[in-house]
Amino acid sequence: MKIINYLKTHAIELAFVVALVVFACSMMDKNYYIGGDVMFPLNPLNNVNKSFMWDAGSESQNSSHFFWYLFYFILGSIGVPSFIAHKILILTLIILGFVFSYLLFKELFTNAVANVGKGALAAATFYVLNPIYYLVVDAYLPLYGFPICSFLLIKYLKSKKLIYAVFFALCVNFFFFIDLPQLKQLIIFSISTMFLLAIYKHLYPTKIRNLILDLSKAFIITVGLNLWVIIPFTYSIFWGAVGGFSSNLSSYGGSADLHTASIFYIIRFFNSAIINIYPGIHDYLTSWYFVIWTFFLQALLLSGFYFFNRDNKKRKVFLLLLSAMLVLVFIAKGPNPPFGDLYRLIIVNIPQARMFRTTAYVAIGAAMFYSLALALIATKISEYKKGNSLLNILIVIHLVIFFPIYFGHKFFNYSSSNFERKGYKLPNEYWSMGKSLDSIKTDSKVMFLPLSNGYISKKWGYSGADLLTWISKKELVARQDEYGLSIEDKSGIQNGAGLYNSFIFNNTSHILLQKDSMSVPTFDTTNSFTQLVDNRYFTLYKVPLEKYLPKLYVPNKVLYVQSSLADIHNVVDFENYDMRSQVYYLDPNERIKHEIPSNVQNTASDFFVIPQQQISQLSASTMFWNKGWAWPEANTSPVSIKYLAVKLIELKDIYIKSEVLDKVDVYVWLSAKRSAELLKYDLDPSHKDSIINSYVEELGAIKKMLSSIPETEYTPAFWGIVRKTFVYIGKSKDAVLSSSVSPQQRAKVLQSYDKLKDWITVVGNPDCAEYCYKFTMPKSGEYDVYLDTTGILNSVNTESLDIVMAAHDTTLTKLISSENKKDDWVNLGRVKLNTDQEYKYGFSLPTFKNLVDSKKWESVSSNNLNGLDLRSQSIVSTLFTPEKKGASYDRPITVNPLKEWESSKEYKIKFNYSVTNGNLGVAVIEEVPDYAKASNTGSFSTDLYPFSYRNIYSKEFNGKSDKEDVNIEGDATCSYIEEGSCYRTFEQVVKASKDTKNAFIAFYSNAYKDNASVSKIRNISVTQYIRPKIILREKVPLVVTPEEDIPSIDYIRVNQTKYVVKVVGAQKPYDLVFGENFNSNWKIYFVPNVGYTGLNSRQASYFGGKVNEGTHSDLFLYKNMFDTWNLSSIADKSHFMVNGYANVWKIDPKDTNNLNNYYLIIEYTPQRILYFGIILSVIFTFVLTVFVVVGRLRRGLK
């Protein structure tokens, strides 16, 4: 009976316990709840090493997440697997969130509410069982940090006990610093705190002076205890990587959360993206009961105005709670109405505000005030009833409605193909591979293939962060954009281009092929790479010693290369190359700016110039415009009144830009915007005409501005914007034409597009021979000219051929036969080159085979093709006369199979054309093995060619709108005139896809008005295209440092920010190369003696024992951690970048007191700032403890 009574009395509390048990049970599996943006320390004992300020080749702020790592680390060190630790965290956070939102309500309203306990229960229910739970990722700490830190602050203010301020400080660290380097949640928490303090001040009247005094104490304690995070973070903001985060971010025009976070969703604390992301809860969030209940709660919130109308004390509190919620909702809804434009204005114009470019998560703060306000109203209503029945009903209904939370629906995977499973089971092979990588004793890097951009997709369903980087502690090159090898080199290795020589410049000791990835790259194993592990998930290769450089070495030669970073690996192929070289390179395009020693051009023992082939400034390789590539979105209809404001803002955008290139950028953006407007809004003809006129004017303005720039100012940035213009106008023109424009409008657009495009093509394409190189020499002298003949003979399918290379006053010829084609680089001869002029070199290579068979033209479309006879003429003349116009399936199409089309090769499409009416299109279509994988699939060829295909290239040419307007003689772009028709030349290089089987070229035509389209095509050729590479090498006496002048070095890694080098036998100046990413904060110190035991053993030796690796370690706190703090760094002025990424110091005997044997310490100095912060925090903790203890003792004595 007692039990029954107990159950009756505590039924609600017990219901929560049951829900919690159900929640815990919902996670009863051995899966890892990871994927997408969610990751946690999979191997915490290794991952805690990420707490250094240098990690994975760049500055790191991971130390600010130390407490988070520590949680997994502690559980991991007592043997708890990380997937359980993560579930423990999820469960703990739910409990903490519930308990502290309960306590917060109770603490705030103890004296204000009659049944504060029940109200607190309601507040906790509304906060924990809230749609915001779906909005944020699993175990998102700030979500729970809001009630916990708010409670601790209020508790401190009420009790004045410093211990609460201390807990507050620690909780701010644990719950909010996890979001660093983003400050968004900390700022939102600060705003919330302001409102909370206003409420506190109202409920517990206190003098402002006292309140400020108490808050100051809490502030000092929070800052003091967290100095070890705040100091390094502040350093990083002003002098490090974090500073550029906000300003370099794209603002997305302030539209990142447009529509998704509209008030309809965000007022209920989720966004529309959640509905789409989680297939499992889509139905729930759109169900009638969820919608009705959540809006009922909003209505309940409104009722507060009535219920608190006569309650002066609580009315003000209610209004403050509501104000806080509305302010935070205003931020959270971002660009959406009402007044989203205000938000956009701020985001676009204030770089620092860009941390709020995505806003939905801000709703966390609003959810806390919403829960408190709702609970306050509920307790007020229950006061009328003199009982708790209404409150109980509210809580129970809420508990029932939000059942998917404790049934664990969120943990289901969110890909639609995989959503019936929770999380992922990590295969055992991952853990064993982690161990294999950890057991590599050398201080080297492991390169992953395929490279990722931060996310990787696996055949077994996983998609998210790379897993092994969270399992192994080995230095891993997993991302394309970081660590060691240049992106081009990495891609070269990945796509099987054979850039294995790149390994020499790095200290990449192993290659890991991830065979379970969605796309597995081809990795040529014939390159003497030893296979160490092979299973269904991975193959681990060891890089041979002859392609491996240790992290530290003393080079015996200096190579100077003037080339792009992508090309420097070529020097390895040349005679006399010794892997102990160091390579200085200078990119004439200055894509990566770095200093090189002033005299290196004269002292280098080998001197290379690798000119860039002037294929076209419009190729992707010259795509260098770093001021944004976003595509505009049309948000305002041109018929609306607001459009006037849009035009005014556009005018402002144009006039505030002072640089011509920036102005061009604005016009490019605006012309693209016009196309977006035409596509989005169904406009009447007059409005459409006006938009098209604007589009045409904008294209005209672009051409005018670009052509006004003198040739001498054709900088990389100029080519960047030209390239961007080329891409954008192509896309915008297509968009405009697809928006059902009239034939006149179409012609107008095409005419203006062609004018600009033709100008760009003329300016952007080389003006010397087909295979053309333009360059200036950094040093006068005699140079051998080498040509990379790889693949040339195969391409032209002959046994031998003459290569003719024409320079200014020299012609070099060479017969390349199958005999010498084995050499990659064939010496064409020697030329004398000076520094004072620009050189143009051009090759004449034999014409490659035409893949178009003139006898095989076929008609695909079913309608008539009058006068068309493609099968019998070698020079093709096409006359299209369709009866119908417009619809694609009625277009006359001719296709020709391209024989011998090969995967991954490049081909040049070239023909002459004349279009005097309608328009002509050309497309290259590839047959692909798997229809499902084909993109851009069309419909037209399904009858004759029942295969799956994709359109890899398409292009349309326009004719004149009226025959009368044709003025052939006046058209300067005619390549030639034949029978009164102006023929233009079309030329385009396209690359075959990796998995193609066959390809076809197709021509089609659209009529204009009721007249037949008239298109003539001549000289169609599709030929293979190669990009031969040349290298100019100066013949200079080879200067090799004698072996006896090279000191021997032993080195160890103390941790990833500190290396100790023992130097023996240093008598002359020497260079020391350090294979970490170059950073000026790497400093080198001279010490006569050190106490590191790792130097006494040898793990590996190189270059006949001249370089030795000792036993490495990963020490965070250690005895000698301050041994360089009182020393001045040496060789700062001779610290340069070599090998395309690494550090080198030129050590002079003067720097080392003319000693022969000594030690050097290489240190990443910002790590000291972290140590300094830790020391200050420790001192502060000590002072605080003394202060508290003395205070207590004093009070005790009194």
Next chain:
Amino acid sequence: MTRKILIAVFILSLLLSYIFPDLYIVTYILILVSWFIAVKSFKVAPGISLILSAAFLSLTLLASLIGIEKIYLNSSALFYLFLCVTVFFYLRREY
């Protein structure tokens, strides 16, 4: 007469905000300005803002149950707008 014009502007702006959602920056300003003038000049009780807010909330719910996106998106924004106005009036009375 002025009052009638004001009410007409107010109602017209409300209607326009539904017909041309993209115009919201104009229509919402008109709604707000006309509402503030009405409250100030013609002694409309600030509490009416609350009723308007509740009305738009109901409309939001109705439209979302029926599934008319254009109406529920705009109504929810107007609900929020009038809730802000209500809080503003009440807070002004407090301070």
